[in-house]
Amino acid sequence: MIIKKIIINLFGNKFFLILKKIKNYDYRFQFIKFFISNLYQLNLFFLYKFKFKSKYPFINNKYFCTKKIELEPSFKDQVNKDLKLKNYLFSKKFSLNHLIWNYPLKYLEEVQMSWGFDRKFYISFLEKNFDKDLKDFYQGKNYRVEHVWLYRNLPNSLNVNNNYHTDGDLPGAIKIIIYISDVDINSGPFSIVNNVTNEVEHILGNSGTTIFFDQKKLQHSGLPNKNKDRTVLSFLVYPSLRKKVNVSNQKPLNALCSLNPFTNYS
Numbered sequence: 626m627i628i629k630k631i632i633i634n635l636f637g638n639k640f641f642l643i644l645k646k647i648k649n650y651d652y653r654f655q656f657i658k659f660f661i662s663n664l665y666q667l668n669l670f671f672l673y674k675f676k677f678k679s680k681y682p683f684i685n686n687k688y689f690c691t692k693k694i695e696l697e698p699s700f701k702d703q704v705n706k707d708l709k710l711k712n713y714l715f716s717k718k719f720s721l722n723h724l725i726w727n728y729p730l731k732y733l734e735e736v737q738m739s740w741g742f743d744r745k746f747y748i749s750f751l752e753k754n755f756d757k758d759l760k761d762f763y764q765g766k767n768y769r770v771e772h773v774w775l776y777r778n779l780p781n782s783l784n785v786n787n788n789y790h791t792d793g794d795l796p797g798a799i800k801i802i803i804y805i806s807d808v809d810i811n812s813g814p815f816s817i818v819n820n821v822t823n824e825v826e827h828i829l830g831n832s833g834t835t836i837f838f839d840q841k842k843l844q845h846s847g848l849p850n851k852n853k854d855r856t857v858l859s860f861l862v863y864p865s866l867r868k869k870v871n872v873s874n875q876k877p878l879n880a881l882c883s884l885n886p887f888t889n890y891s
């Protein structure tokens with residue numbers, strides 16, 4: 626209280642209010658995010674021939690599409706092994722490498738989230754199956770995988786992401802969701818509001834069903850799981866100026882993205 630009075634007397638109430646705001650983590654986060662977001666915009670500016678407003682990524686007018694691939698039994702075995710790993714890595718609030726956000730720890734209570742697996746294995750899988758699709762969305766440009774998530778939603782669980790929303794990722798982002806298990810209406814399917822028809826659509830499909838979406842534009846949610854579980858592999862990618870991108874072994878769970886959009890590390 627004494628310090629508060631001294632500050633107000635010396636510098637005025639306005640200055641004190643600014644200090645109070647800066648002390649608030651979310652406020653600082655939004656400020657840093659705004660700055661980093663401009664760097665990501667600059668990345669698009671260089672990628673797309675110095676255009677100020679890039680329309681990429683461009684999936685289609687609906688902002689999403691689906692594809693189906695066959696998953697090898699050995700791949701599913703590896704997923705089931707990796708689902709047991711819970712080597713959660715959290716970064717301190719300030720990192721020189723990543724934008725660190727207030728990760729909702731409640732999510733880990735609701736979802737069997739795996740962490741600490743071999744990221745290279747899953748990134749190679751993504752490249753092997755979808756390299757051309759991703760490059761098409763980015764008009765032939767390269768990309769880097771910012772995040773790989775592997776998780777299982779359990780039966781009779783509410784999904785914390787069950788309200789329709791768009792994500793606060795940075796310019797250029799695309800998300801990919803691959804169903805590892807068969808998903809019907811009882812398994813908490815991914816659900817979207819179709820941008821063209823304005824109707825709600827639930828994405829049902831067997832194992833190997835893959836959804837690409839522009840999460841900053843498409844209203845989406847995960848429905849609550851009824852009597853079945855759902856296992857999902859998901860990726861967050863950004864376009865990259867780099868020809869060759871190296872895969873980092875580990876990433877903090879609370880990293881929203883790399884601070885440097887020009888990085889050659891994924």
Ligand SMILES: [Fe+2]
Binds near residue numbers: 786790791792840845
């Ligand atoms: Fe989301």
